[in-house]
Amino acid sequence: xxxxxxxxxxxxxxxxxxxxxxxxxxxxxxxxxxxxxxxxxxxxxxxxxxxxxxxxxxxxxxxxxxxxxxxxxxxxxxxxxxxxxxxxxxxxxxxxxxxxxxxxxxxxxxxxxxxxxxxxxxxxxxxxxxxxxxxxxxxxxxxxxxxxxxxxxxxxxxxxxxxxxxxxxxxxxxxxxxxxxxxxxxxxxxxxxxxxxxxxxxxxxxxxxxxxxxxxxxxxxxxxxxxxxxxxxxxxxxxxxxxxxxxxxxxxxxxxxxxxxxxxxxxxxxxxxxxxxxxxxxxxxxxxxxxxxxxxxxxxxxxxxxxxxxxxxxxxxxxxxxxxxxxxxxxxxxxxxxxxxxxxxxxxxxxxxxxxxxxxxxxxxxxxxxxxxxxxxxxxxxxxxx
Ligand SMILES: Cc1cc2nc3c(=O)[nH]c(=O)nc-3n(C[C@H](O)[C@H](O)[C@H](O)COP(=O)(O)OP(=O)(O)OC[C@H]3O[C@@H](n4cnc5c(N)ncnc54)[C@H](O)[C@@H]3O)c2cc1C
Numbered sequence: 001x002x003x004x005x006x007x008x009x010x011x012x013x014x015x016x017x018x019x020x021x022x023x024x025x026x027x028x029x030x031x032x033x034x035x036x037x038x039x040x041x042x043x044x045x046x047x048x049x050x051x052x053x054x055x056x057x058x059x060x061x062x063x064x065x066x067x068x069x070x071x072x073x074x075x076x077x078x079x080x081x082x083x084x085x086x087x088x089x090x091x092x093x094x095x096x097x098x099x100x101x102x103x104x105x106x107x108x109x110x111x112x113x114x115x116x117x118x119x120x121x122x123x124x125x126x127x128x129x130x131x132x133x134x135x136x137x138x139x140x141x142x143x144x145x146x147x148x149x150x151x152x153x154x155x156x157x158x159x160x161x162x163x164x165x166x167x168x169x170x171x172x173x174x175x176x177x178x179x180x181x182x183x184x185x186x187x188x189x190x191x192x193x194x195x196x197x198x199x200x201x202x203x204x205x206x207x208x209x210x211x212x213x214x215x216x217x218x219x220x221x222x223x224x225x226x227x228x229x230x231x232x233x234x235x236x237x238x239x240x241x242x243x244x245x246x247x248x249x250x251x252x253x254x255x256x257x258x259x260x261x262x263x264x265x266x267x268x269x270x271x272x273x274x275x276x277x278x279x280x281x282x283x284x285x286x287x288x289x290x291x292x293x294x295x296x297x298x299x300x301x302x303x304x305x306x307x308x309x310x311x312x313x314x315x316x317x318x319x320x321x322x323x324x325x326x327x328x329x330x331x332x333x334x335x336x337x338x339x340x341x342x343x344x345x346x347x348x349x350x351x352x353x354x355x356x357x358x359x360x361x362x363x364x365x366x367x368x369x370x371x372x373x374x375x376x377x378x379x380x381x382x383x384x385x386x
Pocket of ligand 1: 067325
């Protein structure tokens, strides 16, 4: 369903053809590493491993980036998100944001990277004042500044005129997530095969021996599960299946508009404008894997956007899509070895920050595979913490 998202609608013909060309590609039968899942986490991990000379096969059941990774808000927001999470998350988020910043200069990467900033303007997001929120963020090591109504106007002149202040996060960035998935695939030496599903695996003597896929049997040295909230294909190998569930979100977008916004703006909901002009808003949270956009939700988000940005009043939102955030009980990802299976790693459950965390996840999985252990303490992301 996420393929109706604005991210697929704004690909050019070359990018569409590139995406299609991965469908049904022959698989390597004995790769060093098999990655199951061709979302942003699988793609970033494949890139990182191939940088180390590792031979990688990626299998993706649908289209690359076709689920949450192609349905999200494109936000790289370590400071704005960081306050909701423990230091272990913030450490990964900071590192990952810096890894994102290095990629645009590398061959093959073209994903609309911009450090466009983030501004929170609705009082529902602070208890007493923007100043108090900014001081709290700063005291937690997060980069943010209180701004008054005049400064809001300077940053975003098209917002409603009665806004009296807000919080500005100047280092927050934005990407086109499907172009990012494609960039990782293009820049890596990994073999990506979409429309290819992993069905089950054989484990003997504490090691995965083979993985059965719709394209035949693969005998990899290591396996990395990057399948978001879906664990059906490996759950049989563990007495305690991972507590991964989907939390669905709906987004909507206009047709291209004249320039209205530079920053991502958080009023009652997130609003941002793409380089191609479309204004995007949304981000509902509903348990489950709802795949059909709800007309009432579209109408509600469109009204909120029009209240915040008067130029959008009565502007239609022809694009509506949903995606499911891969979720764990504490909203932190699982980055761990499958208990009892030496050569099987899990990188899943990144909830609403999988795009942000993808590059650091890829690096950590690479270290684990190549060097035998990750360079950071991943206790907070263990499988057995639940
Ligand atoms: C509305 C919304 C807004 C969001 N906004 C942001 C944001 O601004 N910033 C941010 O950082 N994050 C955001 N997120 C979260 C982010 O999109 C996810 O955390 C991230 O995409 C997860 O990536 P993933 O690769 O782990 O999972 P997915 O994108 O779900 O990819 C997993 C892939 O595995 C494949 N797969 C599953 N089972 C199999 C199998 N058996 N064989 C082969 N392939 C299989 C699936 O087809 C899928 O493509 C948002 C999410 C939503 C829904």
